[in-house]
Amino acid sequence: MIFQAHLHVLEPAKMIPVFLVWILAMAISLILLFTKKLTKLLSIAILTVSFIVTGLIFGAMPNPVFPIQNIAVGINMNAPLQQLLPLAVILLVLIVTTILFGRIFCSYACPLGAIQEIMSKIQFKTSLKAQKKEKTIPLNSKIASYIRLGYFILFIGAGIIWGASVIQYLNIFIGLQIFANPLFPMIVIPAVLLGIIIITSILVYRPWCRLFCPFGTIAGFTSRFSKFVLCRTEDCTDCGLCEKICPTQEAELDSKKGECYLCNRCVEICPQNAIVYKTK
Numbered sequence: 001m002i003f004q005a006h007l008h009v010l011e012p013a014k015m016i017p018v019f020l021v022w023i024l025a026m027a028i029s030l031i032l033l034f035t036k037k038l039t040k041l042l043s044i045a046i047l048t049v050s051f052i053v054t055g056l057i058f059g060a061m062p063n064p065v066f067p068i069q070n071i072a073v074g075i076n077m078n079a080p081l082q083q084l085l086p087l088a089v090i091l092l093v094l095i096v097t098t099i100l101f102g103r104i105f106c107s108y109a110c111p112l113g114a115i116q117e118i119m120s121k122i123q124f125k126t127s128l129k130a131q132k133k134e135k136t137i138p139l140n141s142k143i144a145s146y147i148r149l150g151y152f153i154l155f156i157g158a159g160i161i162w163g164a165s166v167i168q169y170l171n172i173f174i175g176l177q178i179f180a181n182p183l184f185p186m187i188v189i190p191a192v193l194l195g196i197i198i199i200t201s202i203l204v205y206r207p208w209c210r211l212f213c214p215f216g217t218i219a220g221f222t223s224r225f226s227k228f229v230l231c232r233t234e235d236c237t238d239c240g241l242c243e244k245i246c247p248t249q250e251a252e253l254d255s256k257k258g259e260c261y262l263c264n265r266c267v268e269i270c271p272q273n274a275i276v277y278k279t280k
Ligand code: SF4
Pocket: 064, 065, 105, 106, 107, 110, 111, 112, 113, 114, 208, 209, 210, 213, 214, 215, 216, 217, 219
């Protein structure tokens, strides 16, 4: 197996439970979104299960950046197409979910997205009164997406030019191996970076997702074409509360929703109950 020397190898038996949790987390949160039954408590419960099971127990293996990482390394090593195909299929399936349902994978299934969302709930509140006391750092979405695109190019470039020896340090999901596989040799740098990201998430909403994640770069683009999105109905009085509470400036009427993490803050704050998850 060409990646064995450098990377944790995907074993189908270990992947199945992770895929099952991904599917369950996405299905349950979609049902709750469609039926407007997604409460803060329920979302924390789904996020916690996703993080503990796929992140801590299974060490985030696979993770959404892994296929991108290994395709780049595979190109560097001239790997045969059939070795890259399963990775490409995983990536494609995740991309298809973004075209159908927006960032539903990022919202509730991804372990790194889940821990950042949980940490964000310490400060990023769902009431404007509480929001005034927040000591958060806003990110300009446009600048953030340029930084992320730069990281994406660096990530792919590092994999294609230098192979696994460099790219594996740029995927902080590998840091989650610290619990599942503490003797895994290259976890120290990703684990330290992961710790910094988790702590920063208290001040900055989803810093890894919005500034660095290579899958986030792809999903931020493809989810702009998503079939289902959070929309305002005719009951909207244009009070602007949803825009004030949204941590990613995606509640505006003309927003493309590429950075909407379906966090539900806009739905919860709307006094008219005028935000629904439906087809565009
Ligand atoms: S942007 Fe990346 S890290 Fe964030 S939730 Fe999506 S896949 Fe996970």
